Amino acid sequence: MVDVDASYAEIARRPSQIVMRRLFGSGIPWWSLLIFSLVVVAAIGGDNITPHDPNGLDLGSAFKPPSWLEGGSIDYLLGTDNLGRDIFSRIMAGASVTLTVAIYAIVISGGIGALIGMVSGYFGGVVDTIIMRVVDIQMSIPSLALALVIATVLSPSLTTVIVVISITYWTWYARIIRGEILSLKERDYVALAKVAGCSTATIFVRHLLPNILNTLLVLASLQVGQVIIFEASLSFLGLGIQSPDVSWGLMLADARNYIGNAWWAITLPGVAIMLTCLSANLIGDWLRDTLDPKRRQL
Amino acid sequence: MLSYILRRVMHGVVSIIGASMLIFVISRMSGDPIVLLLPVDAPQSAIDAMRETMGLDRPIWMQYLIFAGKALTGDFGNSYRWQMPALNLVLDRLPATIELALSALLFSIMLAVPLGVLSAVNRGGWIDTVGKGFAMLGQAMPGFWVGLLLILVFSVHLNWLPAFGAGGVSHIILPAIALGWYPVAAQTRIIRSAMLDVLDSDYIRMGRALGAPERLLVWKYAFRNAAVPLVTVLGVYFASMLGGAFVVEVIFAWPGLGRTVVEAVFARDFPVVQAGVLFTSVLFVVSNLLVDLSYGLIDPRIRHG
Numbered sequence: 001m002v003d004v005d006a007s008y009a010e011i012a013r014r015p016s017q018i019v020m021r022r023l024f025g026s027g028i029p030w031w032s033l034l035i036f037s038l039v040v041v042a043a044i045g046g047d048n049i050t051p052h053d054p055n056g057l058d059l060g061s062a063f064k065p066p067s068w069l070e071g072g073s074i075d076y077l078l079g080t081d082n083l084g085r086d087i088f089s090r091i092m093a094g095a096s097v098t099l100t101v102a103i104y105a106i107v108i109s110g111g112i113g114a115l116i117g118m119v120s121g122y123f124g125g126v127v128d129t130i131i132m133r134v135v136d137i138q139m140s141i142p143s144l145a146l147a148l149v150i151a152t153v154l155s156p157s158l159t160t161v162i163v164v165i166s167i168t169y170w171t172w173y174a175r176i177i178r179g180e181i182l183s184l185k186e187r188d189y190v191a192l193a194k195v196a197g198c199s200t201a202t203i204f205v206r207h208l209l210p211n212i213l214n215t216l217l218v219l220a221s222l223q224v225g226q227v228i229i230f231e232a233s234l235s236f237l238g239l240g241i242q243s244p245d246v247s248w249g250l251m252l253a254d255a256r257n258y259i260g261n262a263w264w265a266i267t268l269p270g271v272a273i274m275l276t277c278l279s280a281n282l283i284g285d286w287l288r289d290t291l292d293p294k295r296r297q298l
Numbered sequence: 299m300l301s302y303i304l305r306r307v308m309h310g311v312v313s314i315i316g317a318s319m320l321i322f323v324i325s326r327m328s329g330d331p332i333v334l335l336l337p338v339d340a341p342q343s344a345i346d347a348m349r350e351t352m353g354l355d356r357p358i359w360m361q362y363l364i365f366a367g368k369a370l371t372g373d374f375g376n377s378y379r380w381q382m383p384a385l386n387l388v389l390d391r392l393p394a395t396i397e398l399a400l401s402a403l404l405f406s407i408m409l410a411v412p413l414g415v416l417s418a419v420n421r422g423g424w425i426d427t428v429g430k431g432f433a434m435l436g437q438a439m440p441g442f443w444v445g446l447l448l449i450l451v452f453s454v455h456l457n458w459l460p461a462f463g464a465g466g467v468s469h470i471i472l473p474a475i476a477l478g479w480y481p482v483a484a485q486t487r488i489i490r491s492a493m494l495d496v497l498d499s500d501y502i503r504m505g506r507a508l509g510a511p512e513r514l515l516v517w518k519y520a521f522r523n524a525a526v527p528l529v530t531v532l533g534v535y536f537a538s539m540l541g542g543a544f545v546v547e548v549i550f551a552w553p554g555l556g557r558t559v560v561e562a563v564f565a566r567d568f569p570v571v572q573a574g575v576l577f578t579s580v581l582f583v584v585s586n587l588l589v590d591l592s593y594g595l596i597d598p599r600i601r602h603g
Binding site: 133134136137138140141142143144145146148149150151152153225229232233236237238239249252255256259260263266267270273274275277278281282 | 309312313314316317319320321324325327434435437438439440441442443446447449450454537538540541542544545548549559560563564566568571572574575578579582583586
């Protein structure tokens with residue numbers, strides 16, 4: 001009985017209250033939050049807090065192993081690469097590029113995708129058919145292949161990466177949001193809003209948007225890891241971030257050329273990718289479970 | 299059944315036509331291919347003449363129709379770089395990519411099936427925990443990094459397997475693992491949840507009541523039904539590997555379509571990029587189509603729905 005009461009109490013609460021309650025309850029991915037916060041701090045701090053200049057060449061100290069190994073020095077915590085650049089500083093600098101790409105790409109693809117999905121679901125009919133056809137068509141091209149075609153056209157840069165990823169992912173949001181809207185628009189309060197003379201814009205912003213915010217937040221948080229890997233792949237291929245900007249994918253591409261000389265240069269940037277994605281995914285899972293009990297089994 | 303197949307095939311054809319339009323329009327946005335073909339100081343008259351012979355003075359929809367008409371007869375134009383028909387180049391490299399994708403698929407299934415089944419049978423046990431951890435790690439590690447780590451360990455340090463090129467079986471092992479790594483997590487999850495459903499069903503309980511050995515129940519009766527959801531999405535995974543192959547082929551210098559297209563992107567070799575990406579999309583659509591049709595074959599409710 002206690003459980004039933006508790007769940008009723010939960011329904012009666014607003015999502016923000018549920019988040020607050022869960023935040024101080026159990027099941028919180030503390031480690032993930034800690035790691036992700038460190039990445040955010042490194043990204044915000046930028047060049048001001050890196051121990052060395054991420055692009056500072058020092059050929060005299062090339063291929064220094066991490067500090068805990070023989071021959072390493074505490075000066076270069078995670079060792080140096082073939083040009084004597086400090087790997088720890090470069091990983092910190094890479095965090096800023098990675099998060100910048102992730103934030104822009106998610107906001108753009110999520111914004112466009114959600115709007116198109118809302119329009120498609122709300123208006124239905126021909127508009128819906130056309131939009132969903134376009135989504136199908138775009139999904140029939142593997143995303144990396146599509147990215148390659150776009151990359152042939154635009155010269156590689158931070159902006160290009162953001163454009164490519166946004167174009168790749170909007171369909172994902174559009175499909176899911178459309179599905180949500182299809183059921184939301186049948187609700188009485190939407191019909192009543194229409195009868196009461198609300199404009200379509202008002203219905204969208206005041207009655208539909210608040211109801212899909214949770215879904216959007218969950219989708220976005222689960223997308224962070226995918227975007228990070230996508231950016232790293234593009235940069236690794238040489239179609240993404242270009243030097244002197246630093247990206248984890250680019251570091252791996254460089255390190256590939258001297259894979260026999262410095263194992264730390266090929267493992268550590270990958271560990272940064274892995275830990276960031278892992279913590280982002282776990283935070284996403286936790287948000288999903290907290291905000292959207294229906295999707296727990298997904 | 300026939301109308302179901304026809305409807306699905308039409309759907310696929312529309313997708314491919316749409317994809318070809320998208321690819322065509324994006325590549326045309328890059329501006330004039332003539333700039334790449336003629337010397338910088340070419341006189342205006344030469345540019346105009348070239349434009350006319352290539353049909354670039356016509357409206358874009360007409361250009362697309364010409365492109366599509368030629369593409370249907372297998373003419374994607376000549377590769378700027380290799381001086382051979384782009385289609386021949388693509389067809390030449392395609393088998394290696396398919397070989398790699400199939401090997402990767404085999405690897406992922408060989409890992410996912412035991413992991414998924416054992417996770418379901420020992421739900422909450424240590425193997426379930428290992429499986430979950432593996433799934434989380436798998437989705438956080440980019441395939442290309444897995445490939446680099448494999449090279450570091452098995453080629454550079456242990457010197458067991460070759461790091462690049464194609465040849466015997468030894469050459470395909472590392473790239474297949476790198477490419478098959480990512481879907482293992484999702485496949486394990488599918489098998490696990492399907493097995494949990496089936497193990498909970500009446501006929502398994504009946505079998506247990508009749509005293510059938512547990513191993514027989516799990517592998518013969520339960521797994522056969524639990525495998526259906528995985529089998530039906532294998533085409534989807536095959537298709538997604540065609541996309542992943544672009545990066546993995548570059549790392550292992552695998553002589554497939556992916557590496558060819560990436561090289562063509564750097565050389566601005568548009569005919570090869572167009573033909574390569576369009577072919578990948580066709581394969582993608584066809585394998586998804588086969589998935590849909592297999593659903594229809596297995597489950598009659600779908601083809602009548």
